[in-house]
Amino acid sequence: MTDARERDWPLVAFTVAIQAAAGLALAAASADALAAPAMREAEPRVAWLVLGLAGAGAGCSLFHLGRGLRAWRALANLRRSPLSREVLATIVFAGAALGSVAASMTGGARASSWTMATAIAGVTAMAAAIPVYRVPARPVWNAWWVTASFVGSVLLLGGATLSAIVAGHGARPVLDLLLAAATIGAALQILSAGAMARRFSREWRHASSLGLEGSAMGWTARRRLWLGLQIALAGILPVLAYGTWWVACGRADGACVTATATTVAAASLAGIVEGRRLMFDLGASVPRF
Amino acid sequence: MGGEQIAFFVDTTRCINCRTCEVACKDVNRVGVGVRPRRVRTYEGGDFPRVHVYNVSMSCNHCEDPACLDGCPARAYTKRESDGVVVHDPDRCIGCRYCTWVCPYGAPQFDPAARTVRKCNLCVDELDQGREPACVSACPMRIIEVGPLREIVERAGATMRIRGVPDPSGTRPASAYRVREEASHD
Secondary structure, three states, rough: OOOHHHHHHHHHHHHHHHHHHHHHHHHHHHHHOOOOOHHHHHHHHHHHHHHHHHHHEEEEEEEEOHHHHHHHHOOOOOOOOOHHHHHHHHHHHHHHHHHHHHHHHOOHHHHHHHHHHHHHHHHHHHHHHHHHOOOOOOOOOOOHHHHHHHHHHHHHHHHHHHHHHOOOOHHHHHHHHHHHHHHHHHHHHHHHHHHHHHHHHHHHHHHOOOOOOOOOOOHHHHHHHHHHHHHOOOOOOOHHHHHHHHHHHOOOHHHHHHHHHHHHHEEEHHHHHHHHHHHHHHHEEEEEE | OOOEEEEEEEHHHOOOOOHHHHHHHHHOOOOOOOOOOOOOEEEEEHHHEEEEEEEEOOOOOOEEEEEEHHHHOOOOEEOOOOOEEEOOOOOOOOOHHHHHHOOOOOOOEEEEEOEEEOOOOOOHHHHHOOOHHHHHOOOOOOOOEEHHHHEEEEEEEOEEEEEOOOOOOOOOEEEEEEEHHHHEEO
């Protein structure tokens, strides 16, 4: 079990980084569509951040492979393998992010087009990852909560991160949009975490009833901690923080918004990482044959 | 497929859980620590005093619709035309372990020493020489056999619907087992 956890950290990093990059690209494209002046100023920084996250995520995924130098072979089965398609979608996303960086240096309509293309590629990469995990042989993962968790991560990390970048510079409509998306993402994190926990409990009870070896490990203290951190940091905290901001701050700029957005973005990232660690741990721990 | 699908038949009603089949497979195929291409699972059930236990020895079921073959991004799996054996090519394998996720039976297993996946290949080298797979010849109770699937499924009590074992309708495993009544899902 310990060995499985150690092997899965590259996938935790990969999925979280790609979803953060996709969310940030989507948020940037949305803000760009609203023609927010703050977005114009932030465009180069955001483009570099998207590229950095996408590149880092893709790089981390290589550490998951037993033979990383042969990673290029992963594109050999595009017709049948969802994993091949996910790899292709990730490469396309990283390429679009690179184009967005180049275009952001010149600015103008071309930059906006690349921002939109990167957002579409990012969402496609996130969507391509879902069927990789929703396999019948992993009953804990083969449920709607995986989709909700991935979509929620994109919305929460994208909205929270971009709001931290543009806070203090942007117009109210942009921040409203970003924080609304982040709040929806946080709500999805709460729902998906609860559904994941219920699903695991059900599968574990079934394995225990059969007396299968390995079914003795159910809800350990470590797993409860990860679940609690995910719900608290990536769910309850953002919902409370953004709700408080709308009521108490209500301004389009200022230290209040910047502090709130930055704190929540960091906490959300930590919570999503904990939840993703738990996802991989639970998925591998229900004994099959 | 040009030839005839061959299959394992395992009479679990006489399995004594000695695990000689596991050891023989590891020995002949030089498999590392922690990897068990053939595994014997023990299932328990019932309520005192009507309790029961049964053992199921399973390796790769060489499915007619193998999830590993479809899922592998590097196309490291092939299903032999001559006999339907699903063979893994370690030279093409990139060690992504996706096959270990998609196989309902846990047949592919990652070997950290080799940095690739290992899986039962029905001892095709032995089969091609007209000899038996290692597990078949090693079993002291002679409960493991290999033969044409169409003959295997006609055996009395042959089933793949075993309590605790995944539903066979997904990948259509080319194996059959004789099980006790309490182990049957029929």
